[in-house]
Amino acid sequence: MTLQTEIESRVSSGLDNEVILSVQDVVVQFPRPKKKTPFNAVNGVSFELRKGETLGLVGESGSGKSMTALSLLGLVPIPGKIIEGSINLRERRIDNLPINMLRKVRGNDLGMVFQDPMTGLNPVRNIGSQLCESVIRHQKVSKSEATEIAFKALDDVGIPSARDRLEAFPHELSGGLRQRVMIALALINHPEVIIADEATTALDATIQAQILDLFRERLSNATMILITHDMGVAAEICDRIAVMYAGRIVETGTIEEVLSSPRHPYTMGLLSAVPRFDIRRPKLVPIPGQPPTAEDIVQGCAFSSRCKFTQENCAERPLLKKRDNRLVACWFPKGEV
Amino acid sequence: MSDKNLDNQNPNPDYLLEAQDLKVTFRVPGGKKLHAVDKISLGVRPRETVGLVGESGSGKSTVALTLMRAHEPEGGKIIFGGQDITHLDQKGLMPIRKRLQIVFQDPYSSLDPRWSIRRVISEPLKAHRYGSRREINKRVEELLEQVGLPQDAADRVPSQFSGGQRQRIAVARSLALEPEAIIADEPVSALDVSIQAQIINLLRDLQDRLNIGLLVIAHDLALVHQISDRIIVMYLGEAVEEGPSDDLVGNPQHPYTVALLSATPIPEPGGDRKRIVLTGDPPSPIYRPKGCRFHPRCPIATERCTIEKPPYIEISKDRKVACWQAGEMDAPRDLWALKDVPLPEGVESAKK
Amino acid sequence: MTKNSSSKIKIPSTGSLQLDLGLVMFFVIVIALLVQLIFLGEDFLDGHLRERLKPPGYNGPQGGYHIFGTDQLGRDLFFRVMGGLPWSLGISGVAVICVAVIGTTIGLIGAWYENWIRTTVLLGVSAMIAMPFLVLALVVTALFERGFWTLSLTMGFIAWTAVSRVIYAEARGLLTREYVLAARLFGVSKWSILIFHILPGLRPTILVMAAFFFAVLLIIESALSFLGLGAPLNAPSWGNMLSDSRQYLVIAPWMMLVPAVTIVWSVISLNLIGDGIAELSRKRARAVEV
Numbered sequence: 001m002t003l004q005t006e007i008e009s010r011v012s013s014g015l016d017n018e019v020i021l022s023v024q025d026v027v028v029q030f031p032r033p034k035k036k037t038p039f040n041a042v043n044g045v046s047f048e049l050r051k052g053e054t055l056g057l058v059g060e061s062g063s064g065k066s067m068t069a070l071s072l073l074g075l076v077p078i079p080g081k082i083i084e085g086s087i088n089l090r091e092r093r094i095d096n097l098p099i100n101m102l103r104k105v106r107g108n109d110l111g112m113v114f115q116d117p118m119t120g121l122n123p124v125r126n127i128g129s130q131l132c133e134s135v136i137r138h139q140k141v142s143k144s145e146a147t148e149i150a151f152k153a154l155d156d157v158g159i160p161s162a163r164d165r166l167e168a169f170p171h172e173l174s175g176g177l178r179q180r181v182m183i184a185l186a187l188i189n190h191p192e193v194i195i196a197d198e199a200t201t202a203l204d205a206t207i208q209a210q211i212l213d214l215f216r217e218r219l220s221n222a223t224m225i226l227i228t229h230d231m232g233v234a235a236e237i238c239d240r241i242a243v244m245y246a247g248r249i250v251e252t253g254t255i256e257e258v259l260s261s262p263r264h265p266y267t268m269g270l271l272s273a274v275p276r277f278d279i280r281r282p283k284l285v286p287i288p289g290q291p292p293t294a295e296d297i298v299q300g301c302a303f304s305s306r307c308k309f310t311q312e313n314c315a316e317r318p319l320l321k322k323r324d325n326r327l328v329a330c331w332f333p334k335g336e337v
Numbered sequence: 338m339s340d341k342n343l344d345n346q347n348p349n350p351d352y353l354l355e356a357q358d359l360k361v362t363f364r365v366p367g368g369k370k371l372h373a374v375d376k377i378s379l380g381v382r383p384r385e386t387v388g389l390v391g392e393s394g395s396g397k398s399t400v401a402l403t404l405m406r407a408h409e410p411e412g413g414k415i416i417f418g419g420q421d422i423t424h425l426d427q428k429g430l431m432p433i434r435k436r437l438q439i440v441f442q443d444p445y446s447s448l449d450p451r452w453s454i455r456r457v458i459s460e461p462l463k464a465h466r467y468g469s470r471r472e473i474n475k476r477v478e479e480l481l482e483q484v485g486l487p488q489d490a491a492d493r494v495p496s497q498f499s500g501g502q503r504q505r506i507a508v509a510r511s512l513a514l515e516p517e518a519i520i521a522d523e524p525v526s527a528l529d530v531s532i533q534a535q536i537i538n539l540l541r542d543l544q545d546r547l548n549i550g551l552l553v554i555a556h557d558l559a560l561v562h563q564i565s566d567r568i569i570v571m572y573l574g575e576a577v578e579e580g581p582s583d584d585l586v587g588n589p590q591h592p593y594t595v596a597l598l599s600a601t602p603i604p605e606p607g608g609d610r611k612r613i614v615l616t617g618d619p620p621s622p623i624y625r626p627k628g629c630r631f632h633p634r635c636p637i638a639t640e641r642c643t644i645e646k647p648p649y650i651e652i653s654k655d656r657k658v659a660c661w662q663a664g665e666m667d668a669p670r671d672l673w674a675l676k677d678v679p680l681p682e683g684v685e686s687a688k689k
Numbered sequence: 690m691t692k693n694s695s696s697k698i699k700i701p702s703t704g705s706l707q708l709d710l711g712l713v714m715f716f717v718i719v720i721a722l723l724v725q726l727i728f729l730g731e732d733f734l735d736g737h738l739r740e741r742l743k744p745p746g747y748n749g750p751q752g753g754y755h756i757f758g759t760d761q762l763g764r765d766l767f768f769r770v771m772g773g774l775p776w777s778l779g780i781s782g783v784a785v786i787c788v789a790v791i792g793t794t795i796g797l798i799g800a801w802y803e804n805w806i807r808t809t810v811l812l813g814v815s816a817m818i819a820m821p822f823l824v825l826a827l828v829v830t831a832l833f834e835r836g837f838w839t840l841s842l843t844m845g846f847i848a849w850t851a852v853s854r855v856i857y858a859e860a861r862g863l864l865t866r867e868y869v870l871a872a873r874l875f876g877v878s879k880w881s882i883l884i885f886h887i888l889p890g891l892r893p894t895i896l897v898m899a900a901f902f903f904a905v906l907l908i909i910e911s912a913l914s915f916l917g918l919g920a921p922l923n924a925p926s927w928g929n930m931l932s933d934s935r936q937y938l939v940i941a942p943w944m945m946l947v948p949a950v951t952i953v954w955s956v957i958s959l960n961l962i963g964d965g966i967a968e969l970s971r972k973r974a975r976a977v978e979v
Binding site for chain 1: 392393499501502529530531532533534535537538556557558559560562563583586587596597598599600601602603604605606612614615616618619634
């Protein structure tokens, strides 16, 4: 057992549960127009997902969190591609599957919920037919059985008068209901892993709360990856989080530990920058500078230019190392020398 | 009689920018009316930050644009610096435009992609004949420094800047004419978290230094609480609650405020927060519910709420609420108890 | 090694292969036009009846060497095609300027006003589009003397409708941009907004439309002349040349090929320019988004 897997298993909430999804050193590369060197949107990401746990991939725009999710689904947009690493679903490698096999994996084994439900739903077909189509493609059932399954799925995600909604078109539903339909669609074939990419970002606060509630109620035992930019959302439903910066995981541990005692300066910075209801109104402490873009490729620690603890060592890239029950990629976690 | 009374309302001398019973409707296809803003009254004192909070469709952005006279109000008054500006024509508005400025949500679409930053920032200066080219250039340099951008930014175009930097440019432009008040419509919601804090702190610093009245419009109650002295909560075009920030958040009276507070995700470990999850979606501003607009989603609605609209009344100094059941729902979090709770490690604390 | 790299000539490029190619092709046309206007004039347009219907490359005792051959009156086709340049390019050039100016103005007026003016403009444009173009051209040529200005202005005043539709839609999109709203709320006058925000935003669209319409009008001009509604009968317009070639198609196909290839060359170059500008502005827009 390597050090990493050892810690992963200790850190993980489902302590001894089997590993469902294992991602090893995945690199997603994009060529850069007019530049010789390519850009690694995901730059050596590894993690394991155990049965029944919810892992949050948290980061800002450009951190590579969404690209990581897309690489799991084999949906990395052209001209990008996975050039290194492996993704295993149980014993089976899924990062190099041909497209027809991949289609089977999506839906059957991996369910996905996107930020904008309109991209996941066909606007000119009613909800029922889209749900049924997915059921019939992945399960051996008759049309009427499929309709029954579709109804149950909608009812399950708390859609009122679900039977009538089968006839509805996506644009006839509110944003919150559409997102529920997307979740129903993701769950309908009982996938092993659910991947939710900014599933609540586009919604209003009270509707977001409804969806988060749904996640908590219906999916508390599901094996799930939640991609979000919002630490607050991650705090609500994740068991474990991995904070990403510039294509790499910089800190990962249980949600309680990371939120109450962040170790990586970036995590600390993110938490200090979020407004929280507090009578003391702790002054928001922004992270200076800008997040790196595809334009600037940094040697060494990618965060060093924005970090207040930067020292000479930071010119060399720190690896994820065990530290206080979690993994941190920093030479001076918490600013300690 | 009562209408006459409203018309004779005098401007509150305390306020720099004031709206009295502002009403804005839009016609929608089918001859129906969309009630975007329904009799909102609010005021911003000089050097004060007022937060206007609501979800999409609550009419908060319409309030901003109507105050700027981009929409024509159907009723009510807009008063700026003691002057009624509700019906001023474009020429009459010019001196007001100089004193009242706006910052938009999306720094990608609020700057002309073909213009240099110098040109962007000097646009309001030129419109108001600020001075010679040299004076304008000097002012642009000053402004760039004020918002923390390098001098060489002036000759680049917006696409060379990140979202946060662009919002700094937009702020610099709104400061150009030394306004007395700025309306900021969702100034940070398009930005990353770490950058949001930069812009919020910038707005706060500038306000302290330049004595500006600030009306911040946002959907994020935590963020508004962070920067505002007073908060007004909107639902379906109407104000439902208003009060000093800490008091409103720590002691909310309207069930909608309570729900918003409970719905805002905060990165705190331990999910033992009391939670109120509202059912259903906000109703359409075209077909509004009778009685209290909030009653179909309200967890504590009574029969009275379905029939009779609650008045917007002052319950204590500076606190107003429109609810028959005001104060019946407990706050999801005891803000005042937080004083003794340690902040997470590494999170800095500084009194406002 | 060093020799090799230093001897490399850097070819200037616009960043779009189509635009480069189109501009080179158009440059050839412009050079030819200048040569025609400065050196050739109308001196070489007369024919020698003894050398009628001679094939390309014919060297006659009277007319000299005919690189493209001659027509039914013994006129040299090379000089005739050159002589047609000012006619064909001029007529469609003037027409395209009319189209761009009228189309942009009407489109902008429709987009700017939100009241009855918009309704009137939109109705008017629809009515114009509904009018049969050829019939109108017939009426005009019947009423006025056929000639350069009649033809170019007629085409210009009829063909702007499509441009105004596109400009209208595009300008309405630009007018909803927040930077336009911001300018208004800062007290910038509407003329400043139109001239400094909206028109520069429309520039790529106008250029693309102009290039395409130049090509379209070139074809229409040829078609009208071919039908006998265009340039005066003896004028060396390309449409007239095509029209003349009809009867001799079998015995003298070069009479048809020479003007046809010229028209195709011009139209392709203009279309490439249009496509190239569109491609560049798309690229630029994408760069702005990212």
